[in-house]
Every structure is written in C-alpha cells, then in structure tokens.
Amino acid sequence: MAECTGLENQQGLIAPREFKSLLLRHKHRKGANLIEISAFLLFSILIIIKVILAFLRYVITRLIFPRVNTVLNSPMTENKPITSTLVAASESVSTDVNTTRLSGDLAVWFFILAEVTVFAIFFFAYCSMYYLKTDMFVESQLALHPIAGLINTIALISSSYLVAVAVIYAKNQKNSHARWAIFASLLLSMIYVATKLWEYNILISAGYGLSTNTFFMFYFFITGFHFMHVLLGMFILILVYRNLAHPEFLPGNINTVESAASYWHMVDLVWVILFPLMYVI
C-alpha cells in the first residue's frame, strides 16, 4: 500500500514515498551546493581583494609617498633642545587648530583601511546569508550568550578609552601615566579574551562548531578572526608599554604610540558593529 504523497493531484498517479523523499533530498542538496559554492567564491574574492590591497598599500607607502612618511617622522626624530620643542609646541597649539593631521603612520592607516574592508565583506556575506536563511539564523542565535557579548563590548570600549587617554598622556610626555593607562587597557582586553574563550568553550561543549550550520560557520569564523586581531593588538600594546619605560622613547616616537592606538580603536570599531549583528538583533 503506497501512502498519499500529494503528487497524485498534479500527475494523477500515486508516487512511492521514497521517490518524493529522494526528489526533495536532491533539491535540498542542490540548494546546499549553491550556498557552499557561493560562500567559497566569496571567500576567494575576499582573499584576492586582501592581496591586492596589501600590494597597493606597499606601492603607495613605499613608492608613491615615501616622502610623506619621512616628513611625518622627521620633526620627531630630531634631537632638539627642550626650549625650542616647547616653543614649537606652543606655536603649533595656536596654529594647528585649522590644520589636518592623521594620528599615526600613513602605512598603518592603509593597513586599517584594508582590515575594515575585509570585515565589511564578512558582514555583507553574513547579512546576505541571514536574508536567505532567516529561520535558521534566528534559531541558532538563541544558543549565543548576549550577556557575554555585552561584557565584551564594555571591556573593549573601556580599553579603547584608556588607550586614547594614554595617547593624551604620551603627547604631554607623561610616560608613567601613559604606561598605567595602557596596563589597565591590557587588563580589560584580558577580560574580553577570557569571556570569549568561555563562550567558545560553552558552545563547543554543547556540540556547536564550524560545520554545524551556516550561522555557526560565520559566527566562529568572524569572531575568531576578530579574536586574532585582539591578540595582535594586545601584543602591540605590550610592546608600546615596554618601550614607554624608557624616558627617551617619547619625544621621537609619539607616532608609534598613535599608530598602536589607532589599530586598537579599529579592533573596537569592528566589535561595535559585530555586537548588534550577532547578539542584539
């Protein structure tokens, strides 16, 4: 006895149950393949864009604008007497109000621009998949821990604030104050690392992983990529913290402190966009 499958209304025949299930499986598989291929193509394009951007960054900073970096760095590297430095600083205070200045090295800003572009492509890919598989994404989001996301947001924003304060101290050549601010910032970033690891542990223990579904593939990939950036930023901040211990570091290397700070703020900026995307809405 064959069961009623619904196909008899269209064809006037009673199709066996296996036939319909095979048909559906084939259709489902075809859809899955399309998604996998499009995701693969997207990531390939992403890698190509990243390589092109890295190449452009190299060409622009090394070949087209080699003088820009020299000019930006040269006034700081000269050993001027303290009085002339102070007078120059006072003059710059009065005249720099309307002038423009990029905080940090130009090369670092090209790097930051490349990084935020990569993250933007990830976000667009995530959003397009959310649009295509809304039910699955909404259901999977319930497994996440929004409180952990909020703790991470507060930790990263506070850490970014302390780095900004460290830059202000560094500009005023207060090495010890700047070091304390960076140390506190590192402590806060460790809160982020601990919370993220705890969250990964909980999810992996519950059986979720990269291959669970598209949502978790994106979740682990994007947050993992961001996590790597946080670790790199922490490493850079540790280097700055160590260098600030030397009193002669600051007058000539304020650009280094600003560059490190800009990178750290970029990490914070990416998380500020990532947080509502994954946890809030």
Place this chain on the structure above:
Amino acid sequence: MAYGGFSLGDLISINVCHLAGLAMQGKIDMKKQITKMSYIWLALILMSILAFGLSKLDLIRLGINKSYLITAVMLLTITKAKLITGFFMELNSASTLWRRSFNTYIVIVPVVTALAYGFA
C-alpha cells in the same frame, strides 16, 4: 648689562614665566581632553546598554514592529562608530578624504545590515 631698559635677568625670567605658563596651559588642555574622552566613553557605554536593553524587549506584547528596533539599534551603532572614529581615532582632525572614507564605512555597513534584517 641692560638692553633698552631690560636686563638679562629680566629676559630669562620672562622666558621662564612663558615656559611655565605654557606647561600650565598644556596641563589644563590635557585635563580638558581627558574629561572630553571620559564623557565620550560614558556615552558609548550607555548606548551599548541601551541597545542591549532594546533587544530584550518583548516586541509582540508591546505591539512594536521589529523594523523600529532594527532602525534604533543601527542608529545607535552608527553614533557609537562615529564617536570612536571621530574622537578616539582622532579622525575629526584628519583630512577630509580619510574622514569621509570612514564615515562611509560606518554608515554603509549598518544600513546594509538593517536592510537585510528588515527585509528578511
């Protein structure tokens, strides 16, 4: 030793006073900058908590359309990103090209997100 009524001692004392004044002015500026950064930090924290709180609202019971929530959260995100790039990254004092590049980024990404979530 006098130069038109000024002694060398006067010149030195004027310079010292000038430098001391500059140092004092620098200290006041530094405090002002830190205070400004503190207000921005507070605003960022409050906006993050507000966005999180909005997500916890029972929209069906309150009779609020989800698109309003998405719009509100994305506006908060754009404001937060603008504060970070403008003040923390000091792009407010950077050239127009850099400022516009980042402003475009911080507007386009949340808008695309809001559209994708809104139409889904």
